Every structure is written in C-alpha cells, then in structure tokens.
Amino acid sequence: MSEKIEILRPSALQQYSACPGSYKMQLGFPPETSPEAEEGTMLHERVRRNDTDGLDVEQAGAVEECRQFLEDTIRDSGLATATFENPLEIHDEDGSLLTKGTADVLLTGKGDTCAVIDWKFGRVPVEDAATNLQLAAYALGAMQLIKAQSCTVHVFQPRIKKHTQYTFSKPEAILQNIQKVISRAKSDALILRAGEACRYCKAKAVCPAFRRQTDALAILRDNADALATPERLAEYYAKTQIVKKFCTQIEDAMKAYLDEHGECAGYFYKEIAGKREVSDIAGLCVAVDGLITHSEFLDCCTASTSKVEALFVEKLTAAATANGGKITKKDAKAKFEEVAAAFIQRGTPSRRIELKQAE
Ligand code: SF4
Known part of the structure; x- marks a missing residue:
C-alpha cells in the first residue's frame, strides 16, 4: 500500500x-x-x-x-x-x-x-x-x-x-x-518527541531521540545528585518506565532466539525445578493423618476466595432459576460478601506508583 x-x-x-x-x-x-x-x-x-x-x-x-x-x-x-x-x-x-x-x-x-x-x-x-x-x-x-x-x-x-x-x-x-x-x-518534517509515546513504539532500537533518553539515564551511574530534587526524580522515573518496556522487548527477543537456536553468544537456558504443588489435597490429608490432625492440616491450606465466590454465585443462580426466580450476578456476589464477611479478611494493600491526571 x-x-x-x-x-x-x-x-x-x-x-x-x-x-x-x-x-x-x-x-x-x-x-x-x-x-x-x-x-x-x-x-x-x-x-x-x-x-x-x-x-x-x-x-x-x-x-x-x-x-x-x-x-x-x-x-x-x-x-x-x-x-x-x-x-x-x-x-x-x-x-x-x-x-x-x-x-x-x-x-x-x-x-x-x-x-x-x-x-x-x-x-x-x-x-x-x-x-x-x-x-x-x-x-x-x-x-x-x-x-x-x-x-x-x-x-x-x-x-x-x-x-x-x-x-x-x-x-x-x-x-x-x-x-x-x-x-x-x-508531513516531511520528522518531529520526534521521546516520552510516553515510546512505550509501545516499534522504532526504539533505531530512534535517535529514544537513544538520547537512554543516554540521559546512563549519566545517573556517576551522578547521584541527579536525583536530588523531586522534579528530577519524577523526570528520571518516567524515563525508566519507558526504557523498562524496551528491556522487556530485548528479553523477549533473547528468549525467542534461545528457543530457536539454544544459545546466543554464550547465553543459554538453565533448567530450574518447578515449584511443588499439591495435586490432591484430600489424598495428602489422608496420607499424613495420624501425625498431622485435620485441624493442623487445614491451617496449612489456603482457599481461593474468587473460586469459592464463583462457585457460590453459580450455585445460587442455579437454585434461583430452579425455583422459578432470578438473581443477578451482582446480587449473588453481594450475597456472597454478606455470607463470607466474617471469614475473609483483606491482606496488606499493595501499592502502585501512578501519575496524577491533569485537572
Ligand atoms: S521511539 Fe522515537 S519515534 Fe518512537 S515514539 Fe519514541 S521518540 Fe518517537
């Protein structure tokens, strides 16, 4: 075209x-x-x-x-x-x-x-x-x-x-x-403005404006004072977020290369054993019975709140339909909140850095 x-x-x-x-x-x-x-x-x-x-x-x-x-x-x-x-x-x-x-x-x-x-x-x-x-x-x-x-x-x-x-x-x-x-x-004029737009830009590897951004970050290694003011800290933080995406692209390219060739200039995949997971909770409970009580065993288990909620909503909806009634998913979820409130607590809130939107 x-x-x-x-x-x-x-x-x-x-x-x-x-x-x-x-x-x-x-x-x-x-x-x-x-x-x-x-x-x-x-x-x-x-x-x-x-x-x-x-x-x-x-x-x-x-x-x-x-x-x-x-x-x-x-x-x-x-x-x-x-x-x-x-x-x-x-x-x-x-x-x-x-x-x-x-x-x-x-x-x-x-x-x-x-x-x-x-x-x-x-x-x-x-x-x-x-x-x-x-x-x-x-x-x-x-x-x-x-x-x-x-x-x-x-x-x-x-x-x-x-x-x-x-x-x-x-x-x-x-x-x-x-x-x-x-x-x-x-237009014929090539106006390059490195910033948030670079995050999803395919031209990062060849773009001079983007390279200047990364070069600007490199000076931080030898200049700790560069982060001395909140404004400079925010400026460099924004730059790192864009570079981060580029780093992920490089990592993905390396993985794709290793998948195909097995090695890339000395880099290779090292196999790490997978995490152990219980595939049969009831079976394990019976196997350790006698040494570990049921109550102690339950203390070692965690339940997925969202899975229990999904099952509760599904069963409540089916029960309502079977009785000729109707309950919306929103109401079924609210019912679950009510029934489960005494048994569920939220963990420590997580935090994420965000930029305030301009008024
Ligand atoms: S990488 Fe270059 S072309 Fe792409 S958005 Fe950033 S400055 Fe513009």
Missing part, C-alpha cells in the same frame, strides 16, 4: 499526536504481538460471547465485570441496542475516508445520542476518556454513522477497576484535531 493512501488507525493516533515522527519511524516494521496482546484479543472475544469457560478465575472475573458494566451502562443510559465489534469509519468533510477502526461496543437506540465502550485488559492505566484520541475518533465515527449529536465514550479497565467517561458533542472539533495529527504524522 502506498504511503499516500495509508489509513492511520485510531488506536495509533494518541502516539502520533505525542510523537508525530513515530508514524514514519515505524514504517516497514512488522506488526508486533505479545502474550498480553493475544490475551487481550481473546478476552474481548469472550466478553462478546459472554463466555468464561476454561478461563482462569482472574480472567473470568474480568470478563464478568465487563458484562456487568455493559448491563449497568445500558440500564443507566437507556440505550438498549448493543452491537459488538462495530466497524466505524471517520470521513473528511468531502466524504473521503480519513481513518477507521472497530469499537468494542456501540450502544444506540435513543434519540440523537449514542455511546461507545472500550475494554482494556492491561494493568497500565490508559489515557482518560476525555483526552483519549482513539475514543474521540470512535465517537466521531459513531456520530457520523447514526447522525447523532453526541456520543458518550467509556473506557473500562476491569483489572485495575478504572472507568472514565466523556461525552463528545463537537464533531467538527474532533475532526480538525484528527486531521491535524494525521497531517503532522505524514
């Missing part, structure tokens, strides 16, 4: 906005995939099918939370028609195709408004809905498609319990913004 008619995807607009040169720098690089990306695609499909069969407890929980979120959004918005994997095209004023993508869910059915939901299954917080160019493009595509005056976009990240939403109502402003981003990305 020639560069002239290349369609830039909405999902890349945020990156091109932050670093216009990243479009040209990545031309020719093959598409990258990762276990996380493949899992994300699989979970999107599971949400669409409302199917948690064979998923681990955590994945099943994420899928169920998305379905619950969808139910709640339909109820709160009054938009009753949900279309999954809805292709959306964004057109210029003259009708020519500017960009196109696929909305995870498009909600329609009430007057001249609509909504778009985007599931994100990663644990890194994504751009808020109000400033998310991908979602702005979807909002514009949806408004153009159904001739709506406004579109509310939702970004839902079940794994970190994050939801942001924003109602777009100025299609002309979104169109101008997207046109500006695309025109800068395709």
Whole structure:
C-alpha cells in the first residue's frame, strides 16, 4: 500500500499526536504481538460471547465485570441496542475516508445520542476518556454513522477497576484535531518527541531521540545528585518506565532466539525445578493423618476466595432459576460478601506508583 493512501488507525493516533515522527519511524516494521496482546484479543472475544469457560478465575472475573458494566451502562443510559465489534469509519468533510477502526461496543437506540465502550485488559492505566484520541475518533465515527449529536465514550479497565467517561458533542472539533495529527504524522518534517509515546513504539532500537533518553539515564551511574530534587526524580522515573518496556522487548527477543537456536553468544537456558504443588489435597490429608490432625492440616491450606465466590454465585443462580426466580450476578456476589464477611479478611494493600491526571 502506498504511503499516500495509508489509513492511520485510531488506536495509533494518541502516539502520533505525542510523537508525530513515530508514524514514519515505524514504517516497514512488522506488526508486533505479545502474550498480553493475544490475551487481550481473546478476552474481548469472550466478553462478546459472554463466555468464561476454561478461563482462569482472574480472567473470568474480568470478563464478568465487563458484562456487568455493559448491563449497568445500558440500564443507566437507556440505550438498549448493543452491537459488538462495530466497524466505524471517520470521513473528511468531502466524504473521503480519513481513518477507521472497530469499537468494542456501540450502544444506540435513543434519540440523537449514542455511546461507545472500550475494554482494556492491561494493568497500565490508559489515557482518560476525555483526552483519549482513539475514543474521540470512535465517537466521531459513531456520530457520523447514526447522525447523532453526541456520543458518550467509556473506557473500562476491569483489572485495575478504572472507568472514565466523556461525552463528545463537537464533531467538527474532533475532526480538525484528527486531521491535524494525521497531517503532522505524514508531513516531511520528522518531529520526534521521546516520552510516553515510546512505550509501545516499534522504532526504539533505531530512534535517535529514544537513544538520547537512554543516554540521559546512563549519566545517573556517576551522578547521584541527579536525583536530588523531586522534579528530577519524577523526570528520571518516567524515563525508566519507558526504557523498562524496551528491556522487556530485548528479553523477549533473547528468549525467542534461545528457543530457536539454544544459545546466543554464550547465553543459554538453565533448567530450574518447578515449584511443588499439591495435586490432591484430600489424598495428602489422608496420607499424613495420624501425625498431622485435620485441624493442623487445614491451617496449612489456603482457599481461593474468587473460586469459592464463583462457585457460590453459580450455585445460587442455579437454585434461583430452579425455583422459578432470578438473581443477578451482582446480587449473588453481594450475597456472597454478606455470607463470607466474617471469614475473609483483606491482606496488606499493595501499592502502585501512578501519575496524577491533569485537572
Ligand atoms: S521511539 Fe519514541 S521518540 Fe522515537 S519515534 Fe518512537 S515514539 Fe518517537
């Protein structure tokens, strides 16, 4: 495909906005995939099918939370028609195709408004809905498609319990913004702005601006004072987060090489024995009986709260159906909370470093 008619995807607009040169720098690089990306695609499909069969407890929980979120959004918005994997095209004023993508869910059915939901299954917080160019493009595509005056976009990240939403109502402003981003990305001037945009950029290994970032980090080795102020500390911390992703890519490339060739310039895989796991809890309990009491044995066991909860919800739902009634998953989970409250306590809270969103 020639560069002239290349369609830039909405999902890349945020990156091109932050670093216009990243479009040209990545031309020719093959598409990258990762276990996380493949899992994300699989979970999107599971949400669409409302199917948690064979998923681990955590994945099943994420899928169920998305379905619950969808139910709640339909109820709160009054938009009753949900279309999954809805292709959306964004057109210029003259009708020519500017960009196109696929909305995870498009909600329609009430007057001249609509909504778009985007599931994100990663644990890194994504751009808020109000400033998310991908979602702005979807909002514009949806408004153009159904001739709506406004579109509310939702970004839902079940794994970190994050939801942001924003109602777009100025299609002309979104169109101008997207046109500006695309025109800068395709212009002859190569504008490189190293920063957050580098995190998922395929051109890191060949990019001079990114190299300058890593060189800047190298000076820290000999200059402890470089971290003396909160501002410098925050600046270098942000840089390390971007480099970290690059380090993971190098590690993945090394693993792929070792898988294929067995050795890479002296590096090889050393086999480490797997962790011991009890495959038959009841059997082990009987085998050690006489020396270890049942009560002592139970002290050595841990139960998976989410597995017990999932089983409880499943059985309660089935019991309600068998009696001719109905209970929602949300209510069944609330019942579990009530029944289990005296027996479950939360562990020490974990912490994660996050950056405050600008007001
Ligand atoms: S590595 Fe960073 S600076 Fe270089 S092109 Fe990619 S996003 Fe831009």
